[in-house]
Structure formats: C-alpha cells, structure tokens
Amino acid sequence: MSAEMNHITRKDFLKKMGATLAGVSLLGGVGGILTACGETSAAEMADSNESAGEGMEPVVYPLAYKRIDPDAAAERAYKYYKEQGG
Structure with a gap:
C-alpha cells in the first residue's frame, strides 16, 4: 500500500465530517418523531x-x-463549595 492511497485532503475530510454530523443530527431527531406517533393520549x-x-x-x-x-x-x-470538594 502506498502513501498516496492513505492521503486525504482537507476538503475531503470536511465533506465527510459534515455528512457524518448531518446524519447524526437527523438520526437524533428521529426518536422524538417516533415517540410522538404513539397511541398514548394526553390524559393517560x-x-x-x-x-x-x-x-x-x-x-x-x-x-x-x-x-x-x-x-x-x-x-x-462558599460553605457548600468547600464541603462538596469544589
């Protein structure tokens, strides 16, 4: 394996990190959407x-x-800061 194959540009790195962060953000919001679809009423x-x-x-x-x-x-x-170990 040559050194060229492991070379990554800053632009490629930023693109991949942006896509990863966007994916994590979207997946994090899916849980809230799914819980809103439950059949539990407000009274329950x-x-x-x-x-x-x-x-x-x-x-x-x-x-x-x-x-x-x-x-x-x-x-x-001051008292509780000292008692709790700051």
Missing part, C-alpha cells in the same frame, strides 16, 4: 405522571419572586 400521560409523584404538589407558574440576601447566598455558596 397525565395519569402516569401523577402516580409517579404521589404526595407532591404541582408547581404553579410563574413562580413567585423571593428576595435573596446576597451576603447569605455568598456564605452558603
């Missing part, structure tokens, strides 16, 4: 979500604004 999905989180209250959006003391937040951040 809501029922399954409720049973998974029994005892939990639903989150109401928009969340209420709560004022935070910057000094207390800085102390907590």
Whole structure:
C-alpha cells in the first residue's frame, strides 16, 4: 500500500465530517418523531405522571419572586463549595 492511497485532503475530510454530523443530527431527531406517533393520549400521560409523584404538589407558574440576601447566598455558596470538594 502506498502513501498516496492513505492521503486525504482537507476538503475531503470536511465533506465527510459534515455528512457524518448531518446524519447524526437527523438520526437524533428521529426518536422524538417516533415517540410522538404513539397511541398514548394526553390524559393517560397525565395519569402516569401523577402516580409517579404521589404526595407532591404541582408547581404553579410563574413562580413567585423571593428576595435573596446576597451576603447569605455568598456564605452558603462558599460553605457548600468547600464541603462538596469544589
């Protein structure tokens, strides 16, 4: 095997990488499309979500604004950063 056969130009490399990335992107989106084609209704999905989180209250959006003391937040951040090993 000669060295010429293994030679690849930058242009060929970029073309092949672009095609590969496009293929991976398209295949990644196929899963979302296929799950949207299921026969599960929205009511069934809501029922399954409720049973998974029994005892939990639903989150109401928009969340209420709560004022935070910057000094207390800085102390907590420093403390937990050191405790968790940064």
